[in-house]
Every structure is written in C-alpha cells, then in structure tokens.
Amino acid sequence: MELPVNPPVEPMLAKSIPSLPTAPGMSYEPKWDGFRCIVFRDGDEVELASRGGKTLTRYFPEVVEQVRAQLPERCVVDGEIIVIRRDTGEPRLDFEMLGQRIHPAASRVKMLAEHTPASFVAFDLLALGDQALTGEGYAKRRARLVEALAEVRPPMHVTPVTTDVDTARDWFERFEGAGLDGVIAKPAEGLYEPGKRTMYKIKHSRTADTVVAGFRWHKEGPIVGSLLLGLYDDEGRLHHVGVAASFTRERRAELVQELEQYREDVVDHPWNWAGQAPGSAAESIESLPAEGGTRLPGGVSRWTGKKDLSFVPLRPELVVEVGYDAMEGDRFRHTAQFKRWRPDRDPRSCTYEQLDRPIRFDVESVLAGRP
Structure with missing residues (x-):
C-alpha cells in the first residue's frame, strides 16, 4: 500500500x-x-x-x-x-x-x-x-x-x-x-x-441515585477497585447497571472501612451470577441461565467473556448518587462517576423511572440528511 x-x-x-x-x-x-x-x-x-x-x-x-x-x-x-x-x-x-x-x-x-x-x-x-x-x-x-x-x-x-x-x-x-x-x-x-x-x-451529563450491592477488589491490593451499582425494575428486581471506579488510592482504602458494615449478614443476595459463591470467578455469559431469553437481573455482559467477575456482595442498603452520560439498553453506557452518598434515600426508591429517557428518533433520517 x-x-x-x-x-x-x-x-x-x-x-x-x-x-x-x-x-x-x-x-x-x-x-x-x-x-x-x-x-x-x-x-x-x-x-x-x-x-x-x-x-x-x-x-x-x-x-x-x-x-x-x-x-x-x-x-x-x-x-x-x-x-x-x-x-x-x-x-x-x-x-x-x-x-x-x-x-x-x-x-x-x-x-x-x-x-x-x-x-x-x-x-x-x-x-x-x-x-x-x-x-x-x-x-x-x-x-x-x-x-x-x-x-x-x-x-x-x-x-x-x-x-x-x-x-x-x-x-x-x-x-x-x-x-x-x-x-x-x-x-x-x-x-x-x-x-x-x-x-x-x-x-x-446526568445523575441517578443507585444502590451499591457489591464491590470488586483493586488489582493492586486490598483496596476497593469499583462499586457495583443497581436499579430496581417495576417488579422489584435489582439489576446490575454499571460501576463507579474513579477514586484516588487513598479514597479506595477508605471505602474498605466504609463498606465493611454492609458485608455482614448478607442473605439471598439478588445477584447470583451463575451461582457463584462470594470470591469465586463467575462463568462466562454463555453459561448463564436466562428468563425468557434475556439476562437475569444482575447478569453479566457478553463483553466480559471469561473474565473473572467475582465480587464482594453487600447488603443492598447503601445509596449513592452517580453521574452518567447515557444508557446502553438497561445499563450505563460508560463507567459512572461517584458524586455523593445519599443516606436520605430508600434503596427501594432507586428505580429506572428516575432516568431521563430520550425520545426515540430514526437514525436513518440523520444519515440521509433529513434531521
């Protein structure tokens, strides 16, 4: 060439x-x-x-x-x-x-x-x-x-x-x-x-109040790598919608202590990814069961392949406000940004209804120059 x-x-x-x-x-x-x-x-x-x-x-x-x-x-x-x-x-x-x-x-x-x-x-x-x-x-x-x-x-x-x-x-x-x-x-x-x-x-640029239902360890040591975020649907099921992961090393260490109380007495956690036990690696998406041909609540993305998706489950009682730009289906399109804790919010009130859904628009009209 x-x-x-x-x-x-x-x-x-x-x-x-x-x-x-x-x-x-x-x-x-x-x-x-x-x-x-x-x-x-x-x-x-x-x-x-x-x-x-x-x-x-x-x-x-x-x-x-x-x-x-x-x-x-x-x-x-x-x-x-x-x-x-x-x-x-x-x-x-x-x-x-x-x-x-x-x-x-x-x-x-x-x-x-x-x-x-x-x-x-x-x-x-x-x-x-x-x-x-x-x-x-x-x-x-x-x-x-x-x-x-x-x-x-x-x-x-x-x-x-x-x-x-x-x-x-x-x-x-x-x-x-x-x-x-x-x-x-x-x-x-x-x-x-x-x-x-x-x-x-x-x-x-938008914000949403989400439930923190788990976290993953950072690859560099016993500090928090990312918070796993969830939202409830109309039937009361908690769906994994993304992560918040941009923290300083000092803040990651502080989060370990702040989340400790939510690690205790975790019963019937809503995200049983392929039946994994806490600390084990989740299976690939191909092996996950499905309801009506769709992912289970909290199910992993096809992007992950065989990546280790183990996480530390938390009682879904902690609410955090995060910033996000857009949704891809039922999940945040990119990593969300931590804004602040919301102790005043009931986790069950953190539903999809709060999200700003854009009006449907025909992309082929855009491509054809008929916007």
Whole structure:
C-alpha cells in the first residue's frame, strides 16, 4: 500500500467541554457511537484501522466490500463503523450489537456480517489520489470529502454538518433518541493533527441515585477497585447497571472501612451470577441461565467473556448518587462517576423511572440528511 498518508495513523481526537463553542466558521456534526475507523484504500488493497492502531479489516468484510465498491480508488477517510438496529421501532444505533462483531471465529464473523451488517459514516478526508490533505483546514477537507463521496449510498454515508449553532443545539437534544452520543465541534481552519485533541465534544451529563450491592477488589491490593451499582425494575428486581471506579488510592482504602458494615449478614443476595459463591470467578455469559431469553437481573455482559467477575456482595442498603452520560439498553453506557452518598434515600426508591429517557428518533433520517 503506497498512499500519501500510510498506516498507522492515530486519529485526531476531541476534548470534552460542557457546552457548544461558538466561533466564526465553527462546524458541528453528530457524535456517532461506534468504532472509530480510518479507511485506507489503494486499489484493491483496503485496511480498516482502529483508534488504537489495530486492524478491524477481518471483522467487517462487508465494509471492506463497500469501500472497494464506493470510495475513491486511492483515499484515506476518517469515520465511524456503526451498526443500526431496526427491530425495535425506530432504527437506532446499537453499540452492543457492534461489539459482538469482534470475534475470533471467521465463521461467526461471516454470519454476523450477514445478519447485523455494519455501516460506515465518513467525516474527514486525509488523502485523495496522490495528495495529502492533513495540512489543509477542516473546511477545505470537508468540501473535498463531500465532492469525493457525492455518489455514495447506504451503507456508506457522509455525516451531516451544520455551521448554525441553534441547529447544533437541536441535534444535541434530538439525536440522542437515535443512539447518537452528542455533538462534535470543529474549527474551520483546524488542521488534521493525529493524536491531538483539537476538536471539541459535547456529551450529555446526568445523575441517578443507585444502590451499591457489591464491590470488586483493586488489582493492586486490598483496596476497593469499583462499586457495583443497581436499579430496581417495576417488579422489584435489582439489576446490575454499571460501576463507579474513579477514586484516588487513598479514597479506595477508605471505602474498605466504609463498606465493611454492609458485608455482614448478607442473605439471598439478588445477584447470583451463575451461582457463584462470594470470591469465586463467575462463568462466562454463555453459561448463564436466562428468563425468557434475556439476562437475569444482575447478569453479566457478553463483553466480559471469561473474565473473572467475582465480587464482594453487600447488603443492598447503601445509596449513592452517580453521574452518567447515557444508557446502553438497561445499563450505563460508560463507567459512572461517584458524586455523593445519599443516606436520605430508600434503596427501594432507586428505580429506572428516575432516568431521563430520550425520545426515540430514526437514525436513518440523520444519515440521509433529513434531521
């Protein structure tokens, strides 16, 4: 492969800020919730490179096929690989289904490529033909991208862009219902600087009161690694919804003492992951029983594989307020942030009803430029 910009290339990143920035020529685009991917094409040679520099090529043969069919013969395009779920009402992004695509078995990759095909959303152009564009401002790169990909059709897309801040605010509020992750802002004259945070990202920020039903030890010693968080459903079952894990070493040691009283007299803990005893390793998700084909309350995620999921069970009596950005199904999309203890809250009042659920929105309307 001989291109003006050759792999490996670390993608340009974005710094998180609380609100939309405004400046002359500032562009705004949806923040896609998928796998960041730089596509390198030199004739029939195609490489899909992840944010960490690892290859995604073998996992997405249908994307490789579309790159050969629709992208310019020699180009380097920055974008996002996404999976759209269409069986639950309005089509929306599904990061969990996307995660299933990273599988070692070629037969399973082939099957998933047929049943849950991925799409590619282009949002920057690093090279075209024999010309490198990383030294050009974003506005010029965007114009070249739109021109070069003018004829692409689904499942290949060019992300919508606006320079109107009111439109961007509207996108921020409405597009979350389609599974998008916020808004990205890009200065008009910004160069493409690999690995540098020269763009801006604005994501949703929320809080929830959750039940602490266990913790895991830290890998570096007898200190708390993470708090296991739960919420009750309408039938009174406590579901594992995520973890809070960002603490200083000193704070981790303090938590051991604070949680000690809740370790005593634990009876009929609601999270019996594969019948594990306290301190034992949980089995993989494939071995877990299910109710009606779904995970048991507190059941582990398919992401974990055979990872040791042992935890120290606690009586579900302690309530903590945490910060989170979005939900992925019935769980927090990312690690939650510890805010404060809530001794005034009844654990049974910590239910899913308190969560801010975005209005459902059709992601295909976003991709088609009909927002």
